[in-house]
Amino acid sequence: xxxxxxxxxxxxxxxxxxxxxxxxxxxxxxxxxxxxxxxxxxxxxxxxxxxxxxxxxxxxxxxxxxxxxxxxxxxxxxxxxxxxxxxxxxxxxxxxxxxxxxxxxxxxxxxxxxxxxxxxxxxxxxxxxxxxxxxxxxxxxxxxxxxxxxxxxxxxxxxxxxxxxxxxxxxxxxxxxxxxxxxxxxxxxxxxxxxxxxxxxxxxxxxxxxxxxxxxxxxxxxxxxxxxxxxxxxxxxxxxxxxxxxxxxxxxxxxxxxxxxxxxxxxxxxxxxxxxxxxxxxxxxxxxxxxxxxxxxxxxxxxx
Amino acid sequence: xxxxxxxxxxxxxxxxxxxxxxxxxxxxxxxxxxxxxxxxxxxxxxxxxxxxxxxxxxxxxxxxxxxxxxxxxxxxxxxxxxxxxxxxxxxxxxxxxxxxxxxxxxxxxxxxxxxxxxxxxxxxxxxxxxxxxxxxxxxxxxxxxxxxxxxxxxxxxxxxxxxxxxxxxxxxxxxxxxxxxxxxxxxxxxxxxxxxxxxxxxxxxxxxxxxxxxxxxxxxxxxxxxxxxxxxxxxxxxxxxxxxxxxxxxxxxxxxxxxxxxxxxxxxxxxxxxxxxxxxxxxxxxxxxxxxxxxxxxxxxxxx
Numbered sequence: 001x002x003x004x005x006x007x008x009x010x011x012x013x014x015x016x017x018x019x020x021x022x023x024x025x026x027x028x029x030x031x032x033x034x035x036x037x038x039x040x041x042x043x044x045x046x047x048x049x050x051x052x053x054x055x056x057x058x059x060x061x062x063x064x065x066x067x068x069x070x071x072x073x074x075x076x077x078x079x080x081x082x083x084x085x086x087x088x089x090x091x092x093x094x095x096x097x098x099x100x101x102x103x104x105x106x107x108x109x110x111x112x113x114x115x116x117x118x119x120x121x122x123x124x125x126x127x128x129x130x131x132x133x134x135x136x137x138x139x140x141x142x143x144x145x146x147x148x149x150x151x152x153x154x155x156x157x158x159x160x161x162x163x164x165x166x167x168x169x170x171x172x173x174x175x176x177x178x179x180x181x182x183x184x185x186x187x188x189x190x191x192x193x194x195x196x197x198x199x200x201x202x203x204x205x206x207x208x209x210x211x212x213x214x215x216x217x218x219x220x221x222x223x224x225x226x227x228x229x230x231x232x233x234x235x236x237x238x239x240x241x242x243x244x245x246x247x248x249x250x251x252x253x254x255x256x257x258x259x260x261x262x263x264x265x266x267x268x269x270x271x272x273x274x275x276x277x278x279x280x281x282x283x284x285x286x287x288x289x290x291x292x293x294x295x296x297x298x299x300x301x302x303x304x
Numbered sequence: 305x306x307x308x309x310x311x312x313x314x315x316x317x318x319x320x321x322x323x324x325x326x327x328x329x330x331x332x333x334x335x336x337x338x339x340x341x342x343x344x345x346x347x348x349x350x351x352x353x354x355x356x357x358x359x360x361x362x363x364x365x366x367x368x369x370x371x372x373x374x375x376x377x378x379x380x381x382x383x384x385x386x387x388x389x390x391x392x393x394x395x396x397x398x399x400x401x402x403x404x405x406x407x408x409x410x411x412x413x414x415x416x417x418x419x420x421x422x423x424x425x426x427x428x429x430x431x432x433x434x435x436x437x438x439x440x441x442x443x444x445x446x447x448x449x450x451x452x453x454x455x456x457x458x459x460x461x462x463x464x465x466x467x468x469x470x471x472x473x474x475x476x477x478x479x480x481x482x483x484x485x486x487x488x489x490x491x492x493x494x495x496x497x498x499x500x501x502x503x504x505x506x507x508x509x510x511x512x513x514x515x516x517x518x519x520x521x522x523x524x525x526x527x528x529x530x531x532x533x534x535x536x537x538x539x540x541x542x543x544x545x546x547x548x549x550x551x552x553x554x555x556x557x558x559x560x561x562x563x564x565x566x567x568x569x570x571x572x573x574x575x576x577x578x579x580x581x582x583x584x585x586x587x588x589x590x591x592x593x594x595x596x597x598x599x600x601x602x603x604x605x606x607x608x
Contacts, residue, residue, distance in 0.1 A: 074528075114529075120514070121522030122529050152521065169517045170486070174478075177485045182477050210424070211552030212516055213473045213545065217456065218425030224378075225418075225426050241517065248515030 004028050005303045007056060007063050008293040009049075011071035012127055013038055013151070017289075018053055020060075023303070025137075025291050029056075037076050045077035046101055061103070064302035066096075066293040068110035069127035082114035082124055088162025089133055093299030110296060115166050123168050127289065128154050131261050132163055134291030135284050139259070146284070147249075148261045149270045151176070155249045169245045172266075175238055184216065184237060187223035191231030198269065201239015202276045205247065212244045242273045250277055259284045308332050309607045311360060311367050312597040313353075315375035316431055317342055317455070322357055323594050324364075327607070329441075331591055333360075341380050349381035350405055365407070368606035370400075370597040372414035373431035386418035386428055392466030393437055397603030414600060419470050427472050431593065432458050435565050436467055438595030439588050443563070450563045450588070451553075453574045455480070459553045473549045476570075479542055488520065488541060491527035495535030502573065505543015506580045509551065516548045546577045554581055563588045 004020040011017070014036035020028040031052060040048055050057065057063075072080040083095050098106045112126030128148050135146060136158065148154040151173050156166040179185045208215050219237045222228040228236060258274055260267050263286035274281035297303040308324040315321070318340035324332040335356060344352055354361065361367075376384040387399050402410045416430030432452050439450060440462065452458040455477050460470040483489045512519050523541045526532040532540060562578055564571050567590035578585035601607040 120512075121508075121519075122525040122531075123521065124525055124528065167514070167518055168521045169515065170488075170520050171517050173486050174482075174517060174520075177481045178478075181481045181485045182474070184474075204425075208424075210471070211473065211548055213475050213478060213549055214471050214552060215425075216474050216478075217427065217472045221426040221428055224428065227426075244515055245517055248518060 002028065004060060004063060006294055006297050007053070007060065007065045008290050009053075009065065009067040009071070010069050010127060010130070010289040010293075011067055011076070012036055012069045016048075016052065018056070019287070019290050020056060020063075021290050021294055025294055027287055027290055031056075037070050037073070042075075045071070049077075049107075050102070057105075061105075064108065064297055065105070066108045066110065066297050066302070068130040068289060068293060072097075072109050072111055073126055078109050080109060080111035082112050085113060085115055086159075086161035086164045087113050087129060089136070089295050089299050091162070092129060092133065093296045096296065096300060108297070108300060108302065110293070113163065113166070117165065123166060125154055125166060125168070128156070128166075128261075129163060130292035130296070131288040132156055132158065132292065133295050134288030134293075135259060135261060136162075137291050137295045138288075139284065144259055145256065146259045146261060147270060147274075147281075149266045150262070153245060153270075167249070169249065171241045171245045175241050178216070178237060179234060184219045184233075187220065187230055188233045189230035193232050193235040194229070195235075195272075197228065197232035197235040198239040198272070199276060201236040201241075202243040202246075202273055203239075205240045205243030206277065212240070215240055238269065239273075242270065246273055246277050250279060255279055257282045261288055262286055306332065308364060308367060310598055310601050311357070311364065311369045312594050313357075313369065313371040313375070314373050314431060314434070314593040314597075315371055315380070316340055316373045320352075320356065321593075322360070323591070324360060324367075325594050325598055329595050329598055331594055335360075341374050341377070346379075349375070353381075353411075354406070361409075365409075368412065368601055369409070370412045370414065370601050370606070372434040372593060372597060376401075376413050376415055377430055382413050384413060384415035386416050387433075389417060389419055390463075390465035390468045391417050391433060393440070393599050393603050395466070396433060396437065397600050400600065400604060412601070412604060412606065414597070417467065417470070421469065427470060429458055429470060429472070432460070432470075432565075433467060434596035434600070435592040436460055436462065436596065437599050438592030438597075439563060439565060440466075441595050441599045442592070443588065448563055449560065450565060451574060451578075451585075452565045453570045454566070457549060457574075471553070473553065475545045475549045479545050482520070482541065483538060488523045488537075491524065491534055492537045493534035495533075497536045497539040498533070499539075499576075501532065501536035501539040502543040502576070503580060505540040505545075506547040506550075506577055507543075509544045509547030510581065516544070519544055542573065543577075546574065550577055550581050554583060559583055561586045565592055566590055 006021040008019045016035040018031045113129045115123040143159040146156045153169040257280040271281040306326045310325040312323045320339040322335045401413045417433045419427040447463045450460045457473040561584040575585040
């Protein structure tokens with residue numbers, strides 16, 4: 001077995017993901033649980049860390065450990081200040097914090113980023129900066145625009161100076177709260193949806209002169225008037241919201257491809273949405289956090 | 305005591321309101337409870353109606369009763385089809401349904417309206433049509449645009465043919481679900497807010513090129529960076545949402561006054577928002593449902 005050179009932990013709001021990584025960046029083994037930071041009591045992070053990774057830590061007592069994600073937020077294990085833009089591997093590696101735990105072991109935490117452009121409210125990320133570094137290590141063609149779908153979808157601009165700017169869209173969280181807690185969820189039924197319902201939402205929003213707050217009500221009335229099956233309503237809502245995001249994020253921009261970070265149904269959904277908007281979406285792969293952590297570990301001299 | 309000529313019931317999603325009304329339209333007495341239709345089990349409406357209004361029904365055994373609001377929806381007491389536009393007092397009175405209850409008494413239910421304009425999804429109202437008729441009976445100056453703030457804010461266009469069109473904005477419900485169920489509520493603290501926070505939300509949204517889904521995230525980051533007190537964040541969110549609604553609802557329209565239906569803090573908030581957008585808001589008063597019910601009762605010959 002090829003020996004690992006790094007233990008990477010991507011510890012987010014709702015998920016805990018740990019990886020044993022070899023020098024070429026491949027993942028040798030992984031552990032993924034629902035122990036996101038919101039489910040851990042204050043002071044409980046170190047205990048949980050050792051419980052979940054006991055076997056690996058014992059087997060590889062000197063393996064460097066890098067952590068990124070919401071674990072460095074106010075509600076995490078070790079709060080780190082957001083770093084300013086532009087940011088690249090050098091600046092992020094320089095801002096990492098070493099934190100000792102038992103057995104003389106040092107853990108290395110990666111800070112998040114803040115976009116403090118003067119003309120609007122601050123924007124922030126924790127975890128995505130490491131994925132972006134991972135993407136850069138794979139495909140250094142610049143400039144690039146990158147979309148990281150999720151509960152909070154992030155659009156980043158990568159240029160000669162590294163990560164130069166980004167914007168967050170609350171698309172995924174709005175979808176979840178409207179579906180679960182608003183009147184729009186009442187008529188929805190689970191079931192195999194017609195992909196056309198998602199496309200209709202995208203196109204209705206793209207061509208809609210009305211505001212999103214008005215158009216959302218169509219999710220209810222199309223159901224009330226039985227113009228759309230109850231099993232399609234959730235996809236239609238998703239189309240309206242993602243359509244609103246894309247209309248804004250792509251406005252005034254070129255038609256160069258958008259690099260999509262991630263995997264699974266949400267990325268497929270965004271890729272389809274980009275296609276409907278006439279933009280090519282290149283799926284950049286998952287596990288980019290691992291590649292970013294490996295690049296940072298090398299900059300810090302933790303991995304040769 | 306002047307005798308009442310009508311018992312009016314405005315039975316909505318979350319409130320039950322009943323009124324004894326005199327011929328001039330004044331309210332002699334009122335009962336308001338939280339027995340909205342969502343809190344009543346199917347089949348329980350008639351029992352509740354008699355419980356809440358027992359004294360009045362006994363004292364005035366022949367008093368006509370008119371009901372409007374969500375009580376005629378699928379989850380209400382008696383489902384009535386939506387009526388098409390344009391709609392006026394004659395067409396709505398003609399579409400009312402008489403329904404017998406005990407003691408030979410007839411209850412008269414007012415149907416809701418649907419705007420089925422070809423170019424978009426249907427829109428619907430139940431209850432607001434009666435308030436609009438009440439407004440018309442007070443101030444028949446035409447044409448007029450009318451704003452009925454609420455969980456679902458409605459903008460109606462009244463012309464020579466009566467109610468000619470309307471649009472629903474989910475502003476109030478989005479505010480509630482985002483505040484209670486999304487990450488945006490986490491940093492909010494109750495307390496006396498600075499009115500400037502609401503205005504800032506209005507202006508940020510009015511001038512913001514970004515999408516609402518992106519700008520909403522500022523509610524979090526302004527709190528995270530302590531650029532806005534935690535007690536102001538809810539008002540800022542309200543300003544962003546109402547600002548989005550107004551930007552869309554007022555687009556391309558004239559600067560004629562907007563008639564505001566209702567009373568209390570929400571109407572005051574919308575009136576301020578209209579002012580910030582350079583439009584005069586005329587508060588048309590509350591209890592308009594009563595005046596609309598009275599007008600309909602006269603058309604039906606229930607009241608002389």
